[in-house]
Amino acid sequence: MRKAMAEAEVGDDVLDGDPTVSQLEARACDWLGKEAALFVPSGTMANQIAIGVWTSPGDEIIVESSCHVLSYESGAIGALHGVQTRTLDGVRGALDPKAVAAAIRPDFVHCPPTSLICLEQTHMSSGGSVLPMECFEGVAAVGKDAGVPVHLDGARLAHATTASGLAAPLWTQHVASVSLCLSKGLGAPVGSVLAGDADFIERARRIRKRLGGWMRQSGVLAAPALLALGDGPDGGLAGIAPSHALAQDVAKALDAYSFLSADPGQVETNLVLCRVEVTDRTLGGAPELAERLTAAGVRVMALSPDTLRFVTHRDLNSTHVALLESTLVDLLGGA
Numbered sequence: 001m002r003k004a005m006a007e008a009e010v011g012d013d014v015l016d017g018d019p020t021v022s023q024l025e026a027r028a029c030d031w032l033g034k035e036a037a038l039f040v041p042s043g044t045m046a047n048q049i050a051i052g053v054w055t056s057p058g059d060e061i062i063v064e065s066s067c068h069v070l071s072y073e074s075g076a077i078g079a080l081h082g083v084q085t086r087t088l089d090g091v092r093g094a095l096d097p098k099a100v101a102a103a104i105r106p107d108f109v110h111c112p113p114t115s116l117i118c119l120e121q122t123h124m125s126s127g128g129s130v131l132p133m134e135c136f137e138g139v140a141a142v143g144k145d146a147g148v149p150v151h152l153d154g155a156r157l158a159h160a161t162t163a164s165g166l167a168a169p170l171w172t173q174h175v176a177s178v179s180l181c182l183s184k185g186l187g188a189p190v191g192s193v194l195a196g197d198a199d200f201i202e203r204a205r206r207i208r209k210r211l212g213g214w215m216r217q218s219g220v221l222a223a224p225a226l227l228a229l230g231d232g233p234d235g236g237l238a239g240i241a242p243s244h245a246l247a248q249d250v251a252k253a254l255d256a257y258s259f260l261s262a263d264p265g266q267v268e269t270n271l272v273l274c275r276v277e278v279t280d281r282t283l284g285g286a287p288e289l290a291e292r293l294t295a296a297g298v299r300v301m302a303l304s305p306d307t308l309r310f311v312t313h314r315d316l317n318s319t320h321v322a323l324l325e326s327t328l329v330d331l332l333g334g335a
Helices: 002-007 019-032 043-054 076-081 097-103 133-146 157-164 168-172 198-210 219-228 236-255 286-295 318-332
Strands: 036-040 060-064 084-088 114-120 150-153 177-181 192-196 271-276 301-304 307-311
Touching (some): 002 219, 019 036, 019 177, 036 043, 036 198, 036 219, 043 114, 043 150, 043 177, 076 084, 097 133, 114 133, 133 150, 157 177, 157 236, 192 198, 219 236, 236 271, 236 307, 236 318, 286 301, 286 307
Parallel strands (some): 060 084, 114 150, 150 177
Antiparallel strands (some): 036 192, 177 192, 271 307, 301 307
């Protein structure tokens, strides 16, 4: 990827276009099954551009209660767009279409207009769970009946395609817009794409400009992102299945301890959520255990006082799982 960056053909994407960016956007259209695509610096920007396109200040959007656009994008929905959220509890991220239908506001002057429904695939807060196709089909039907578009935060959509065996267009046919992160296990150092029909992307360009996301010689970033969307031996897509297998090994190593819970049966992709029983033996809970693990060379994130998040990716192998196992023994003793 560094070699690709150094050798990338570049132009000026703000003026007459960057050829490598154009190549990436075309590749993204093919992979996602959409008419047009736009390269942006981050997944958060991709999602927020989509929300900006589909909504107006005072509108309301329907989201799952622990989804990324609500919980991990720094309040951008309200701060940037003046939009409020109506939250629904999902089952491992999946919304009940009947609940979505009931949440859509009536056309009544006292109510905010419902202008967008958001889904997330895979669902990070549920440990990378894959939303079932029935959820997509049901929510899309509800949205179509009500005239409300559906946006997919598909940051980890590539992981869902590998885990399910279903190609990306089979998922995206049910949504009006989709974001895809090229660094989430695919190996690119930075970047996401946003896709939809041509009219949507034309409106998205203006919002990208407002947010400062229109880059100039951005081919140096698009070049490694092209490799991330490649399925050959060196492509990012080829590394997904091995990372899922490693996640199973990570979960088994953690679940061997009575005061750690990481059920391998709940691990569908490359994320492992580990519940930590808060006792003296676990050094005060997840944050302190994360600090100890990181100091020993096992980098992990504490999502909450009792939850650790482990992520596997193409640069890890069984040696790294063995390091985790030996580090757990050093810190916690035998299982």
